Amino acid sequence: MSDKILPITRVLEDSFVYSCAFEKQRGFEQFVPHHVLAFQFSGETHIQHQSGVIVLKKNQVLLARKHQLTKTVKIPGADKEYKIISVILTDIALQQFVSEADLTNNKKYEGENILLLKSDALMKSYFQSLLPYIEKSKKISKKLAAIKINEAIELVLNQKPSLKTFFFDFANSHKIDLQKFMLQNFHYNVPIENFAKLTGRSLAGFKRDFDKVFRTSPRKWLQEKRLAEAHYLIQQKKQKPGDIYLDLGFENLSHFYTSFKEKFGVTPETLIRQQP
Template sequence: MVQDNDHILLNNLLYSCVDAAQRGNEQFVAEHSLGYVIAGEVQCTTADGMGNVKEGTIGLIKRNQLLKTVKMPPPGGEFKAINIFFGQDILRRYSMENNIHAAGPYLGEKYRVLPDDPFIKGYFESLLPYFDQPGRLSNTMIELKTKEALELVLKIEPSLKELLFDFAEPHKINLEAFMNQNYMYNVPVDNFAKLTGRSLAAFKRDFGKIFNTSPGQWLQEKRLNEAYYLIKEKGIKPSAAYLDVGFENLSHFSFAFKKAFGVSPSLI
């Protein structure tokens, strides 16, 4: 079990509960995730754009993508949501046991909203007691609960087998275009490598040929230039801009900004 003040992670089950608007950790979504927003809403940003996931929404997000979130509680209440992550191992077992296979690589939407369904909502409600008593969640129960979720999803949306059981890894894509579109995501370089269909060594080699510098140096310069534009031209406060462009903390951002431009970000 992993727990902080706002989140409880039990194996592949995540419960979130926050009482103030909160940016989530910037994520490389490594596994498909089925989520239910119990209360409040989530502002999501991906390479495909930005959108709000409303209270009561059940959605499935595809693995191997980058994501930024802001969790927003309802007036006077708490944001609450549950997610279950579908690992590749259990998906492969389920696929073989039930003879369900994808016809080919999935090329559809990366986030799918499911129809309002009382059985899936009832399923998520059945998970809540385990977050209070995690000792009751055995490995056998985790397997059963994960398969139950898959059964429910495929019952109401059979076409999702094409998303769930596409086991292909990302293919090699245009690195320059990808990085210029996704530099603001604060994730390790090896995640960028995976999403461009390269090993880390091949990514660094190709990156050097294209940009004539290292990924770390390029990312910092790109993020600083964008931050300068947001603060000076758009009036964004430094306390928001540093997160928007992919810096992890304000002090590091302020130090790097002053070193690059000769002035504190609060003074431009």
């Protein structure tokens, strides 16, 4: 019987997510539907997002904007533990906060999608106060969850009032340049519906516009684009299949090998051996 310590992920009232791990873990691609406020207790989280990569280190606070794509890698610290708590800030909770606080916001947010906030004493104490609910009782009432959510919003605005537009911009997404977006984000393995949302379109509208731009379906284009990128990385950049298939949006190595051979008539290994 193995004595290996298993990683833990707990979700309380769909508002608080606790993650604890003891080995390096690669996370799945994620479509982030809500704002997230996170505190890194130990270890590091490496986050690849649409504008680059950000590293959340021990005792740092991160604020991530809704409606974006991310990939993460969890890396334990010197104490061999990775621990983080994330607070989910939904539009419903934010609209309730605005109503109760009698706030107004007529401006559109135009800043960065992922920010590192100051990890002051108030912020640290707040996240420490969440630990007993997650590690001991493993539950929290809806009323208390709402109070803790409001406290998180207050703390962020107290530290940085300008983030009012970050939180309270409830305007629907406008259509963005579909071709530019897809060329930048084809390697994210998420449902087509999420690509549609991120470009400000309904699913039907996304498929219609996609056909006008690329003259093919989204699924077929994504497969072709990922395979073409794989061929380039293996042939020109001398990279190994096992190192790139996840980064290109393939779910597993077997699927990658099968798709690659169907497309190019050779396996990745054969392509490697053919290189001078």
